[in-house]
Amino acid sequence: MKVNYLGPAGLVANPALEGLFIGELTPSCYLVEVAEEAGVSGPLIEGDVLVVDEARVAQHADLVVVEIEQEYRLFRSHRIGGGYRLLPACGGSGMPARNKQCRGVVVQCQRLSA
Template sequence: MKVNYLGPCQLAEHPAFDGLEPQRLPASCYLVEVSDEAGVDGGIIEGDVLVVDEARPVEHADLVVVEIESQYRLFRSHRIGGGHRLMPACGGRGHFAKASDCRGVVIQHLRQQATA
């Protein structure tokens, strides 16, 4: 699924930050917002904000952001030998990639609380 780059955590302001202290995150972190491709069913939905650490090494079963054709996309990693099979977070066919192809590992999932 496509994600949209929002900027470095220390500089970004977003309603989903309620209770989070972005200055406490490593400088290597940035934010992405999940696009409408995700829909509203499942663990990750449209509008969710993900904190991505570009310095963290990719491990098995991580959610990772990969740049493909000038777009950031979200995948789940499956470690195979020295590489990774990346499976789209919302289902579909995966492909093989090296850890260097990844732009960061998701370390936190934020969801803006609905207001009544």
């Protein structure tokens, strides 16, 4: 699933971030917004804002942001030895990857209140 880069966590104003204490986030955090291909059903929906920590090392079953062909995409990691199998967050077949391909681990999801 595609995500759109919004910018560093402390510098971006977004209504979905209301109630999030930005001061608790490390300087290595940035924000991405879930793209429309996510749809409106499921644990992640279009418009969700994800806090991503680029300093955190991906572990088994983490949501990770990976840059593929100049686009940020969201995957769930499945650790296999020293590498990972990245499974698309919205389903589908995965692909092998190494830690250096990971652009960060999702540490929080914020949803705009209705």
